[in-house]
Amino acid sequence: MALLMMDSFDCYADAAEWETGGWGIEHSDVDFSTTLGKDGGGCILISSSAEALADHALTYFDAYSEADQAGNTYIFQGWVYIDTFSGSTTGLLCQIMQGLDEIIDVRLSFDGKLQVSTYDLQVPTAATQTAGGQLTVDTWHFIELKVVMSSVLATADGSFDLRVDGNSVSSGSSLEIGNDRDSTGTGIMGANRIRVGNAHQTLVRWDDVVAMDATGADANLNAFTGPRYIEVLNVAADGGTVDWTRNTGSNDWEMVDDTANANDGDTTYVSSNTVAEEGRYNLAAPSNTDDEVHAVQIRGCIRKDDAGARTIRGVMNVAAGTEEITFATIGVTTEYQWLELGVRETNDTGGTAWDANELTNIEIGVEIVS
Amino acid sequence: MAVRSTQQIRMIIYDTDATVRLTSIKAEVLRKEASVASGSGVIVVIFS
Numbered sequence: 001m002a003l004l005m006m007d008s009f010d011c012y013a014d015a016a017e018w019e020t021g022g023w024g025i026e027h028s029d030v031d032f033s034t035t036l037g038k039d040g041g042g043c044i045l046i047s048s049s050a051e052a053l054a055d056h057a058l059t060y061f062d063a064y065s066e067a068d069q070a071g072n073t074y075i076f077q078g079w080v081y082i083d084t085f086s087g088s089t090t091g092l093l094c095q096i097m098q099g100l101d102e103i104i105d106v107r108l109s110f111d112g113k114l115q116v117s118t119y120d121l122q123v124p125t126a127a128t129q130t131a132g133g134q135l136t137v138d139t140w141h142f143i144e145l146k147v148v149m150s151s152v153l154a155t156a157d158g159s160f161d162l163r164v165d166g167n168s169v170s171s172g173s174s175l176e177i178g179n180d181r182d183s184t185g186t187g188i189m190g191a192n193r194i195r196v197g198n199a200h201q202t203l204v205r206w207d208d209v210v211a212m213d214a215t216g217a218d219a220n221l222n223a224f225t226g227p228r229y230i231e232v233l234n235v236a237a238d239g240g241t242v243d244w245t246r247n248t249g250s251n252d253w254e255m256v257d258d259t260a261n262a263n264d265g266d267t268t269y270v271s272s273n274t275v276a277e278e279g280r281y282n283l284a285a286p287s288n289t290d291d292e293v294h295a296v297q298i299r300g301c302i303r304k305d306d307a308g309a310r311t312i313r314g315v316m317n318v319a320a321g322t323e324e325i326t327f328a329t330i331g332v333t334t335e336y337q338w339l340e341l342g343v344r345e346t347n348d349t350g351g352t353a354w355d356a357n358e359l360t361n362i363e364i365g366v367e368i369v370s
Numbered sequence: 371m372a373v374r375s376t377q378q379i380r381m382i383i384y385d386t387d388a389t390v391r392l393t394s395i396k397a398e399v400l401r402k403e404a405s406v407a408s409g410s411g412v413i414v415v416i417f418s
Contacts (some may be wrong), residue, residue, distance in 0.1 A: 003400075006398060006400055007398075008398045010396075010398075011394070011396055011398075102378065105404070125374050132381075142403075158405070179375075210374060210400065220402075226402075227401070227402075227403035227405070228400060228401055228402045228403045229401055229403050230398050230399065230400055230401070231398075231399045231401055232396050232397070232398055232399075233395070233396065233397040233398075234396055235395060242414065244392065244400070247392045255390055255392075255393075256393065256394055256395045257395040258393065260396065263394035264393060264394075265393055266391065267393075268393065269391045269392055269393040270391070270392050271391045271392070272389065272390055273387055273389040273390065275386060279392065281395065283397050285411060286399065286401075290404055291401045291402050291403065291404040292401060292402035292404070293399055293401055294400040294401065294402065295399070295400040296397050296398070296399050296400075297398040297399075297400070298395065298396075298397060298398075299395070299396055299397075299398055300392055300394065300395040301392070301393050301394040302390060302391065302392050302393075302395075303390070303391055303393075304388040304389065304390050304391070305388060305389045305390075305391060306388045306389075308387055308388030309388070310388040310389075310390055312390055332388075332390055334397070336393060341395075356401075359399065364395060364397050366390075366392055366395070366397070368390060
């Protein structure tokens with residue numbers, strides 16, 4: 001595993017739909033916009049908080065497994081936008097956590113400088129590292145935060161690196177970084193959560209968020225990459241198999257091609273209650289074929305029509321539609337949810353890198369498992 | 371000493387024929403931001 005989670009925020013119509021995508025909202029000042037994203041789509045929108053509440057205007061996603069992994073390295077990327085610098089102290093911008101305990105956090109000072117703190121047993125071990133990072137108001141900046149936890153609790157071999165727009169602005173090494181959630185004295189030494197928040201008395205937007213670890217061979221999916229974005233592609237034709245039944249209209253794909261941020265619920269849909277039935281669809285062309293493609297993820301808005309047991313899984317036909325990939329089986333609720341159905345890091349089972357020209361040749365869809 | 375055991379059996383009847391509805395599906399594509407020169411913050415526009 002290397003790429004663990006990514007979200008364009010372009011699929012959701014409102015905060016309620018955004019929550020079905022896996023995000024948890026901790027404060028009423030955390031909201032969602034369908035128009036203020038970096039490229040005009042959706043984004044997390046955290047409004048200006050009362051100063052005393054600023055550190056609590058937070059939202060999170062449990063992107064990682066808390067279990068130990070080789071190197072215990074976690075990487076978080078995302079675009080952030082600040083509308084003004086104000087207040088008299090620092091405010092939390094993002095952090096990587098183990099449950100409710102900090103592993104590392106990035107804060108924004110009242111004059112727009114970034115500060116990094118690492119923690120061991122909840123005690124800062126590299127408090128407010130002076131960063132070279134100076135953000136600019138009303139400008140999207142690409143944040144990349146990497147932390148390598150200590151190999152053993154309270155051992156000074158952890159490190160971190162913070163990059164802004166591709167430049168390293170703050171780093172530290174030989175640090176004690178860890179936690180002790182299992183109270184064994186050695187600690188779990190793993191993280192599970194990314195969290196983004198609101199610096200003091202300002203308005204913060206987050207867009208195109210990505211979480212990775214350092215495993216896997218693809219440097220685009222386990223290390224610093226510099227700025228990148230998530231493009232959402234709609235479906236534009238029926239694929240090779242369309243077993244599911246459309247509720248109206250002439251073509252299945254037209255039932256599931258709703259405008260981003262505006263799914264039409266039960267007005268148009270395809271449905272099935274038969275195990276092994278698939279509905280697969282071809283994609284519309286991307287905006288350009290020059291920008292590299294690093295991964296393709298399926299996200300579907302799905303529900304079941306009563307409480308009976310039913311599971312599904314995402315399917316993707318890669319290699320020009322010749323190889324079918326099936327993803328993990330997941331459950332379905334009776335309310336529509338935007339489910340992440342699976343992600344592919346390569347365009348075939350042999351490991352061939354994605355090519356933007358190939359995107360219109362693949363098929364994405366859903367299969368009934370049980 | 372008598373041992374008493376109480377076992378409570380609950381029966382829940384489900385409709386086992388739930389139908390799944392898909393109203394929207396999209397691909398999210400992670401891409402390199404080629405229009406921004408990494409490390410410089412300078413926007414490069416190429417006319418061709």
